[in-house]
Amino acid sequence: MTRRPPSNMQILFVTSEVPFPPDNGVRIVSYHAMRLMHEAGHQVHLMTLGGEGREDCSARLAQVAPLCASKPLAVPMPPRKRAAVALRSLVSNRMFFHERFWSNEFASLLRQRISDLSPHVVHLDTVGMAQYVECVPLQVGAVASINDSYTLTLENLLKAERYSGVEKLLRKIQLRQSRRFESSVYPNFGAVHTMTQVDADYLTNMNPAIRPFVIPNGVDEELSAVASVTQGQTDVIFIGELAGNNLKSLQRFLELAWRRIRREQPKLTLHVIGRHGDAARQVCELANSIGGVVFRGYVADLAEAMAVAGIAIVPLDKNCGLINKAIQSMACGHAIVTLESGIAGMPAAADGVNCVAVDSLQSMADAIIALATSKDRLTRIQQAAAATAAAKYSWNSRQRSYEHMYESAWAVANHREVSVAVRPVTLAEAKHPSIK
Numbered sequence: 001m002t003r004r005p006p007s008n009m010q011i012l013f014v015t016s017e018v019p020f021p022p023d024n025g026v027r028i029v030s031y032h033a034m035r036l037m038h039e040a041g042h043q044v045h046l047m048t049l050g051g052e053g054r055e056d057c058s059a060r061l062a063q064v065a066p067l068c069a070s071k072p073l074a075v076p077m078p079p080r081k082r083a084a085v086a087l088r089s090l091v092s093n094r095m096f097f098h099e100r101f102w103s104n105e106f107a108s109l110l111r112q113r114i115s116d117l118s119p120h121v122v123h124l125d126t127v128g129m130a131q132y133v134e135c136v137p138l139q140v141g142a143v144a145s146i147n148d149s150y151t152l153t154l155e156n157l158l159k160a161e162r163y164s165g166v167e168k169l170l171r172k173i174q175l176r177q178s179r180r181f182e183s184s185v186y187p188n189f190g191a192v193h194t195m196t197q198v199d200a201d202y203l204t205n206m207n208p209a210i211r212p213f214v215i216p217n218g219v220d221e222e223l224s225a226v227a228s229v230t231q232g233q234t235d236v237i238f239i240g241e242l243a244g245n246n247l248k249s250l251q252r253f254l255e256l257a258w259r260r261i262r263r264e265q266p267k268l269t270l271h272v273i274g275r276h277g278d279a280a281r282q283v284c285e286l287a288n289s290i291g292g293v294v295f296r297g298y299v300a301d302l303a304e305a306m307a308v309a310g311i312a313i314v315p316l317d318k319n320c321g322l323i324n325k326a327i328q329s330m331a332c333g334h335a336i337v338t339l340e341s342g343i344a345g346m347p348a349a350a351d352g353v354n355c356v357a358v359d360s361l362q363s364m365a366d367a368i369i370a371l372a373t374s375k376d377r378l379t380r381i382q383q384a385a386a387a388t389a390a391a392k393y394s395w396n397s398r399q400r401s402y403e404h405m406y407e408s409a410w411a412v413a414n415h416r417e418v419s420v421a422v423r424p425v426t427l428a429e430a431k432h433p434s435i436k
Helices: 025-039 058-067 082-092 096-101 104-117 126-135 150-159 165-188 197-206 244-264 278-290 302-306 324-331 361-372 375-392 396-413 427-431
Strands: 010-015 043-052 073-077 121-125 141-147 191-194 212-214 236-239 270-273 293-297 311-314 335-339 356-358
Touching (some): 010 126, 025 043, 043 104, 082 096, 082 165, 096 126, 126 141, 150 165, 244 361, 311 324
Parallel strands (some): 043 073
C-alpha cells in the first residue's frame, strides 16, 4: 500500500549549536533547512546544544524563533577541554566528536521533547549529534545531516600525510572509530544528508544499507548583488575561520604562492576574512613579513566584505564535501582559484570557464598572476561564475529536495513508500543542464 507522507510534517531539528547566524558549515545547513521547511508550511521545532558554560545564546535563539512552532530549547554543555575529550575518546574507543557532544542531560531532555511533540521526523546535524539517534523512536523518521563523511575526510588527510608522530597515530585510531560508526549506525537513519555525490558513493560502498540524499548548499541571494562591484577587480580574498585545516592551508598558500605573487604583482592585496585567535598568531606574523595581507577578522556583513576583491582562493586540498567559500565566492562574481580537489564536489564548476583549478599551491601563484594581468579573461570567468551560482546554487531551489528527504525518512520509519517521485539529477545533467 502506498501512502503519502503528512502534508504538514512536524520536524524537530536537533543541532550541535544555535543555527544563527548562518556563517559556518554547520549553521548554514540547519538554518536554511529550517527556513525552507517553515516556508513550505511544515511545523519546525528546535532543540540545540547552547554552547559551553555560561554562554548566553538567547539573542541568537530569538533570531530563529520565528521559524519555530514551539519555543526553541537550548541546553548548555559543560566546558570540556580538548585534551580531556581526546583521552576519554581513547579510553571509551568512541569517536572524539561523540565524547565531545554527548550529554546525559541532553539525551534525557531530547527523549522528553520527542514524547511531547510527537514529530514525524527528527533532523540530527553533524556526525557528533548523529549518536542521539538512539533517543529517536523507531516509528519516527531520522535524518543525519552530516555534510560529508568524516571517515573519507580522515582517509584523505592521512593519505596526504598531513599528520606526523603522535597526532598521526591518534588520527588513525579516529579513522577506525569513524568507519565503525558510520558503517554501522548510518543505516539506522531513513536518510543521510551529504553535500556531494562523492560522499554519498563512499558511504554506500562502505555499507549499501545507507540511504544517502545529496543536497548541496545554496548561497544567499544578497551575495549575487556584489557581482557587479567585483567585476574586473584583481585583489584576492580568502574566507574562513583561521583554525584547523583552514589555517594550515592559508599558511602553505602564503609560503608557496603569495610570496611570489607579491614579488611579481606588488600592488595586489590579500584580504583574509574570518575569526582568528591565538592559534593564528604565527600565520599573521608570516603574512606581515611577506606584506600585502589584510586580516579583517569576523564580519557580520559577508556581502560587503566580499566586495573588496575579484579573485578568491580555495587552497584546501579536500576532495569530499562542499566548500561553502567556493560557491559563495562564485555568487559574488569572484574568479575562484582552487586546487583541483576543491571542486570535486561541484559538478557545475568548469576549469577555465567559471573557475581556475590547479594541481598545486605553487600553480595557484601562476594562475592568480595570469588573471591579474589578463583583464578580459578575468572578467569572463567572473561573469560565468556569477551566472553558474545563480543557476545552480539558489537556496530556494532546494526546498523540494529537503522536503522529499524528510518524507523519505518518515516513510522508512513507517515502512511506507513515498508516493511523490523526484527524479534524481544525474552527474551528466549537473555538468550539462541541456541534457534531459
